[in-house]
Amino acid sequence: RHLSALPQDVIDAENDKLMAAHLYDYESLRVRLERSDVDIETVVRRLMTLEVGLPSWGMISGGTRFARFPMPGEPNNIFEKIEDCAAVHQIAGMTPRISLHFPWDVTYDYTEVRQYAEAYGIGFDAVNSNTFQDQPGQTLSYKYGSLSHTDRATRQQAIEHNLECIEIGQKLGSNALTVWLSDGTNFAGQAQFAETLERYLDSMTEIYAALPDDWRVFLEHKLYEPAFYSTVIQDWGTSILCAQQLGPKAQCLVDMGHHAPNVNIEMIVARLAQFGKLGGFHFNDSKYGDDDLDAGSINPFQLFLIFNELVHAEERAAKRGAAFDPSYMMDQSHNVTDPMESILNSARAIGGAYAKALIVDRAAMAAYQDANDVMMGHNCLRLAFETDVRPALAEARRRKGGAIDPMAAFRATGYRAEKARARQPRRAERGGIC
Ligand code: LRH
Ligand code: MN
Ligand code: MN
Numbered sequence: 001r002h003l004s005a006l007p008q009d010v011i012d013a014e015n016d017k018l019m020a021a022h023l024y025d026y027e028s029l030r031v032r033l034e035r036s037d038v039d040i041e042t043v044v045r046r047l048m049t050l051e052v053g054l055p056s057w058g059m060i061s062g063g064t065r066f067a068r069f070p071m072p073g074e075p076n077n078i079f080e081k082i083e084d085c086a087a088v089h090q091i092a093g094m095t096p097r098i099s100l101h102f103p104w105d106v107t108y109d110y111t112e113v114r115q116y117a118e119a120y121g122i123g124f125d126a127v128n129s130n131t132f133q134d135q136p137g138q139t140l141s142y143k144y145g146s147l148s149h150t151d152r153a154t155r156q157q158a159i160e161h162n163l164e165c166i167e168i169g170q171k172l173g174s175n176a177l178t179v180w181l182s183d184g185t186n187f188a189g190q191a192q193f194a195e196t197l198e199r200y201l202d203s204m205t206e207i208y209a210a211l212p213d214d215w216r217v218f219l220e221h222k223l224y225e226p227a228f229y230s231t232v233i234q235d236w237g238t239s240i241l242c243a244q245q246l247g248p249k250a251q252c253l254v255d256m257g258h259h260a261p262n263v264n265i266e267m268i269v270a271r272l273a274q275f276g277k278l279g280g281f282h283f284n285d286s287k288y289g290d291d292d293l294d295a296g297s298i299n300p301f302q303l304f305l306i307f308n309e310l311v312h313a314e315e316r317a318a319k320r321g322a323a324f325d326p327s328y329m330m331d332q333s334h335n336v337t338d339p340m341e342s343i344l345n346s347a348r349a350i351g352g353a354y355a356k357a358l359i360v361d362r363a364a365m366a367a368y369q370d371a372n373d374v375m376m377g378h379n380c381l382r383l384a385f386e387t388d389v390r391p392a393l394a395e396a397r398r399r400k401g402g403a404i405d406p407m408a409a410f411r412a413t414g415y416r417a418e419k420a421r422a423r424q425p426r427r428a429e430r431g432g433i434c
Contacts, residue, residue, distance in 0.1 A: 002121035005087035006413045008401065014409040015398060022404050025391040032387070038359045040392055047396035050354055052283065053097040053125030053329035054088065054343060056081050056105050062292065062333030071338060073420030078105050079116055080423060086120035088340055091409055092347040093400030099125035099329055100172070102165050103135055110171040117172075125176070125329055126218060126280070127169035131158040132182035132226065145183040147203035148196045148232050155203050162207045170212060176279075176327060177211070178253055179204070180220035184227025184234075193230065200232050201242060208246045218253035218279040218327070219243055223260055225290055235259070236268045243277050251279025255331055256306075257290035258282075266305040273313035273324070282331030283350055292333035294342045296349025303349060304385050307357035315362070338416060344406040348393065355389035 015022075030040040059081040060074045075081040078100070085098045098117070107113055117123065131146030139157060144150070146158035166177055181200065185191050204217075211217055221239040224231055233239055236252055243250040252272050259265060272278035283295040285303070296303045310326070317324035328350070334342040361380050368377035394404045403409030 003086075003119045004090060005083050005120060006090050006410075006415055008090070010413045011091065011401070011403050011409045014412050015404050018404045018408075022391065022394055022398070026395055029387075029389070029391045033359060036359070036361055036383075038361075043355060043358050043389075043392050044396050044399070046358055047351060047355055047393060048093070048400060050094050050351055050396075051097070051328065052095055052347065052350055053099045053327065054085050054095050055282075055329065055331050056098055056100050058330060058332045058334060058343065059084050059098075059339055061339060062335045064335065069335070070425070071416075072425060073416045073418075073423055074339065075419075076424050078107055078113055080419075081105075082113070082117045082120060082122055084340055086117075086122050087410075087413075087415055088343050088347070089122065090401070091397070091403045091406045092344055092351075093397045093402035094347055094351060095343070096121065097123045097125040099128060099178075100168075100174075101128040101130060102161070102168060103130060110168055114172050124169070124172040124174040126178040126327060127165045127172070127174050127176070128178045128180070129162045129165045131161060132180075142182075145191075145196075145232075147179075147181055148183045148200040150191075150199075155199060159203050159206050163210050166207075166210055166212070166215070169215075175212075175214055176216045176218055177207070178218040178220055178280075179207070180222065180253075180255075181233050182222075182226050182231075184224070184231035185229045186227060187229055190229070196232055197238070197242075201245060204242065204246055204250075208250060211249050215249060216279060216327075217246070217250050219250060220253040220255055220258070220282070222255065222258035222290065236272065240272065240275065240277050243279075248276075252277050253279045253282065253327075255282035255284070255290070256295075256302075257284050257286040257292060257331075261288075265302065266309045269306055269309045270313065273309065273316075273326075276322075278313070278326050280327030280329060282329055283346065284330065284332045292331065294332055294334075294337075294349070295330060295346040296353065297345070300349060300353065301385060303353040304356050305381075307353040308360060308381065308384075311354075311357040311360070312362070340416065341407060341410065344410060348390075348406060351393045351396070352389055355392050356384045356387060359387060359389065360384040 033040050061070050075084050082098055089095045131142050134141050140154040149155050219239045219242055221233045221235050223234050239252040243252050285293045285295055285298040287298050314324050330346055365377055365380035398404055
């Protein structure tokens, strides 16, 4: 048994209040799905296997380059972030890991951090390197790049930072490194595209060579920001080319906000999966750019279509006896909401998109596709998307000891108010993303 971050009796009491209505709703959905030959039990069991990592940097109030408005009771250090992660996991039952970012999460004793997390039943997701900022006391600057810098010594410094992240990750029991590279240019003529990418690949080859046997490295592409004319790993094309050149442990990571407007992200997912290069996700949502809004809050249909591809890819891989194991994470910035509440809502959106993808009648859809019945093929997706799957999700949470109504249960625990009394208030730093 693990330590509980939240009083379990409060969650149970909240569930008791909702149980009769929940059973009624669950039975209605069961009957509704049975009509389409979908077994709700199978859906619930698969939902119970869904795991999404939480970003350590998303556990505190985010900010823009203009301001950050911290809220009372937010975590001040890695231990408090782990505690919040455990609390979210207790309610949502699908966020068992935290993803650390270095040097933001640098601490003196990783064994202590690991033991603390283990006591709460929390593990460690991919470790993230950071060569997009200069740290106090850093010898060489990343102003003009890091792993792709023209200066060999600066590249070496960035390589060593990534090697250190792998070492820390090993101490924590993590098994992946995510490299998001902000290197790029603001002006045409500032750098040569080809040579820059060559230097990046040389650096990554050294990092790749240091990966333990059971590790993966995720290449996270991003179209723009902070560089506004060109980015070295700007899209999934460059990302997959590099992953293919580096080797089987290198895969692509899709952050949903890192694409040009209107890009068909679900299709990128299908392509990467087909070629064994889909490493994982940073779930979030956006209206304009890399907005890092809550998953499913702007375009839930897109999230569903992504899960539709994931379920299809999972089933294709199963038929071939191949592994399909993308690593799911959130990467969100919570500027005006309680981060824990935003994460609870995002977990619901992600789980809901998965549930809807699981109830798509794939045999019927394939038949319509073969017959070129466009409208009916499309309607197979529409029907699943329009189905209210919340009772199946609630049941999956409940069976794991979580909450039928996550937000009501979280508020009933009074967790944040208690932390506001117990934790040091954070400074209202100006700017920055974390
Ligand atoms: C870059 C990014 C990347 C970073 C995180 C803080 O925009 O998505 O994943 O590590 O934000
Ligand atoms: Mn990201
Ligand atoms: Mn981002």
